Amino acid sequence: MAWETRNGRGRYYTRSRKVSGRVVREYIGAGIAGELAAQEDAERRSKREKQRSAWMSQKREQEAIEDLVGERRKVLGALTGATLLHAGFHRHHRGEWRKRIDQ
Amino acid sequence: MTNESTTKQVVELTRQEIMDRAREGDRSILPQLRNILDEAPDITRQLGDLEDTAREAMLKRTAGKHLARREAQSRFLEDLKVQIAGPSPTVLEQLLASQIVLCWQHLRYAETIFAQARDYTLTQEDAYQKQIDRAQRRYLEAIKTLAHVRKLCLPPVQVNIAASGGKQINVAN
Numbered sequence: 001m002a003w004e005t006r007n008g009r010g011r012y013y014t015r016s017r018k019v020s021g022r023v024v025r026e027y028i029g030a031g032i033a034g035e036l037a038a039q040e041d042a043e044r045r046s047k048r049e050k051q052r053s054a055w056m057s058q059k060r061e062q063e064a065i066e067d068l069v070g071e072r073r074k075v076l077g078a079l080t081g082a083t084l085l086h087a088g089f090h091r092h093h094r095g096e097w098r099k100r101i102d103q
Numbered sequence: 104m105t106n107e108s109t110t111k112q113v114v115e116l117t118r119q120e121i122m123d124r125a126r127e128g129d130r131s132i133l134p135q136l137r138n139i140l141d142e143a144p145d146i147t148r149q150l151g152d153l154e155d156t157a158r159e160a161m162l163k164r165t166a167g168k169h170l171a172r173r174e175a176q177s178r179f180l181e182d183l184k185v186q187i188a189g190p191s192p193t194v195l196e197q198l199l200a201s202q203i204v205l206c207w208q209h210l211r212y213a214e215t216i217f218a219q220a221r222d223y224t225l226t227q228e229d230a231y232q233k234q235i236d237r238a239q240r241r242y243l244e245a246i247k248t249l250a251h252v253r254k255l256c257l258p259p260v261q262v263n264i265a266a267s268g269g270k271q272i273n274v275a276n
Contacts, residue, residue, distance in 0.1 A: 055227060061160070062216065062234060068157035069209050072150055073241060076202050078122030079146055080248060082136050083195055089255065091128025097255060 002038065013037050150198055154205055161212040180204055187249070199249040206242035213238045 003011045013034030015026045028037040089097045121135045139146075158180070166173035188200035217231040 051222060058216065061164070065157055065160050065209065065212070066234065066237070068153050069205060069241065072153040072157065072202065072205065075146065075150055076198055078126045080195060080199070080252065081126035081128065082122060082139065084255070085125050085128065085130060085133060085136060090130060094127060097128070097251065
């Protein structure tokens with residue numbers, strides 16, 4: 001979308017960037033200068049997209065592993081609580097586990 | 104002819120709710136809890152599956168296709184588990200020791216990923232750090248739980264290995 005045609009007189013390459021929150025369009029030029037700038041931008045975009053894709057993939061992997069570890073922690077926590085209850089312990093004011101005096 | 108119907112509302116707690124309330128120390132759910140404990144092999148199998156899946160996923164990342172490294176890491180983790188569990192551990196202690204090792208492995212994994220990362224943004228760095236913090240918290244919590252259970256000297260849990268290979272757990276009273 002960075003190539004523009006004005007009044008049917010050739011193609012110009014432009015770059016858009018933000019300056020103090022406003023979009024400013026910079027005219028690079030036509031011909032070889034425009035082609036080089038377009039190529040440079042395409043390479044930069046491709047690199048950024050690859051990095052983003054790698055990050056997203058890694059993030060998904062990390063989240064999946066963290067979910068597994070968290071799920072095991074949850075089930076084991078419940079099993080520990082269940083075993084303690086079964087053995088006659090109780091949680092003192094929802095805090096530490098203590099042996100019931102009547103047992 | 105009139106049809107008299109009585110509406111009986113049966114409120115059944117789900118297994119997750121019972122386990123959550125057990126964790127909170129609610130004694131009112133002891134009868135349901137005993138039923139769940141009778142199904143303990145199912146729970147230990149679930150814990151084993153979760154451990155295996157998580158461990159393999161992390162080994163895949165930290166050892167890659169390097170078989171010797173993978174085997175060495177795997178053996179180290181098994182040795183660590185045995186050392187933490189100590190001599191003649193109860194089943195619960197074994198499970199808690201496994202959790203400590205799994206959390207330790209997760210912490211190492213998170214640190215490795217962070218160390219290997221290149222050209223990350225501030226947001227990504229923040230995400231890495233938070234993951235490391237969470238992993239560290241879980242690791243310390245797992246150690247604390249095992250220490251606490253040992254301090255309370257819980258009755259041993261007997262494990263019977265069924266002929267089919269499945270585990271049957273009985274809590275000794």
